Amino acid sequence: GAGVSQSPSNKVTEKGKDVELRCDPISGHTALYWYRQSLGQGLEFLIYFQGNSAPDKSGLPSDRFSAERTGGSVSTLTIQRTQQEDSAVYLCASIVIGVKGVNTEAFFGQGTRLTVV
Amino acid sequence: KQEVTQIPAALSVPEGENLVLNCSFTDSAIYNLQWFRQDPGKGLTSLLLIQSSQREQTSGRLNASLDKSSGRSTLYIAASQPGDSATYLCAGYSGGGADGLTFGKGTHLIIQP
Secondary structure (H helix, E strand, O other): OOOOEEEOOEEEEOOOOOEEEEEEOOOOOOEEEEEEEOOOOOOEEEEEEEOOOOOEOOOOOOOOEEEEEHHHOOEEEEEOOOOHHHOEEEEEEEEEOOHHHOOOEEEEOOOEEEEEO | OOOEEEEOOEEEEEOOOOEEEEEEEOOOOOOEEEEEEEOOOOOEEEEEEEEOOOOEEEEOOEEEEEEOOOOEEEEEEOOOOHHHOEEEEEEEEOOOOOOOEEEOOOEEEEEEO
16 A cells, blocks of 8 residues: 555553554655554654664663564564553654655554553 | 644634644754644644745645744644644654654644534
8 A cells, every 4th residue: 555554453452461563664665653642642752763773762661662673664563561551542654764854754654542451 | 852842732713714833843953844634543644744945835725834043834724624623743854763753742723613
């Protein structure tokens, strides 16, 4: 497809279970962001991938959170031992990086709504 | 560190009015500024992208301006419609990493029929 695809769109899980969220970015886009958005709040940066460089993990809230990007394309965000405070919408952004930053543009998926009960 | 502020946080106006949403940023060294729309429970939809060398961009009833020297951008919506009701976010791109794409908290817009 032409857009950013995230799956699942909704996930309800029991406290303590592990969950895996998937992001299929736009083909050819070298950079990818994961954000978290709690109800009524702004976007909280989680992690950034750029090409083959080491990811910027500075936004991950705890060691229960991890993410990887395989082959510079699909990314998965894993949350282990989920807690109720992990309930939020998780958004993925696919970034086309222009030369010297010009024409750099972000495209978002529809998000995964995670509910921990 | 880049900080992006959006004013007002919320706005409710009657249908048909022209309105302006404001976005200010602290670091003028941005490559571009992007405006998004977010409907409840949904992802972000890109509305307009303004390069740092540009002053404005237009798409239909939307016009976005950028003044890097003053650290400000505005989104002008003409002849507002109920379907314009959403949260509008601006984001400045300054390069990669955690601070590369910095978002404001958004303006929650309601257009009254």
